[in-house]
Amino acid sequence: MSRSPDPDPDTAPPGLTGKILIAMPGMADPRFQRSVVLICAHSADGAMGLVLNRPLPEIGFADLLDQLGIEADTTSRSIEVRFGGPVEPGRGFVLHSVPEHGDDPEGRLRIGRALAMTTTRDILEDLAHGQGPEAAVLALGYAGWGPGQLEDEMLQNGWLTGEGADDLIFGTDNDAKWPAALRAQGIDPSLLSAAAGRA
Template identity: 85%
Template sequence: MTQDHAAPDAGNLTGKILIAMPGMADPRFDRSVLLICAHSEDGAMGLVINRPLPEIGFADLLEQLGIEADDSARRIEVRFGGPVEPGRGFVLHKVPEHGDDPEGRLRIGRALAMTTTRDILEDLAHGEGPESAVLALGYAGWGPGQLETEMLANGWLTGEGAEELIFDASHEDKWGRALRAQGINPSMLSAAAGRA
């Protein structure tokens, strides 16, 4: 007897968070928390969710793109999304749990999506669009098997992608809160990975 639908892939990390372990080899990700936006056998793509870019304002970006904002424009935080394509923007936002996803929008979970089209920026510039949103510049990317190798080397811990972590603007303690949400006391972690 055959199944009509495939079982969910237990190894798929889409919608999960990655928490950098203290021994993280790449200093660009030291104490970072990422949301995995896409994960498959072809690799993975994620956005750092705890690195604000205070020197770059949303209004400045709109001006650079030639988008005129009005008085009702949303106040959107701009963050460092990762080292790949730092000039490219990604809007993480909440979406209705049911409904169609237009072109340019990638659903990450039941109520979370990432949009890369100019339309969403125009909507936000006029006080429209999603209620909760952040803009990330750049992204983190891994080739086939690369993320899994980094996880086996104790570079990353996975956890549930709590929305309060994604949209919360309090970044200083987000790494510790992400660990505590997984039942781990950050002060008990060591940078040295053990071998049996």
């Protein structure tokens, strides 16, 4: 998954890449209730995103490195491991900060000016040795939508869209992310929750 930082305008994805989805109270799929999802790629072929507020406390970064045969040293970074979504739960995706300018190597998908997703082992090795990007989190699995599926869910009021922010992407107060994302859109979560389920 690599993409030029300046895609051709004729093939550039629609405006949802880099946006967040906020699950509405009526979200039918229990896997996404009260979730905040970063859209990493969106085109006519569908969409791919990572859930931002579902930590996997039972899985430590050091455990994953060990499973992959990556030897960490004393400078290894402490990276939060999250449930990224129900598709391919054994596959890892590193969301991380990047310089705003420069080329993206193979395996890196630029999501915004200073945000990217990497799927290669190299970044894990860097993090295991205290190197790599300034901010990073690891997601296992991803959320995927077929052509038109996400748009349909949005039309059925399953999702609200908003702008991504560093505290939503890299912050560790996961319980606060869903209400914070709603408040950033000018919505009081308590009023929204109270109205859920009424005809």
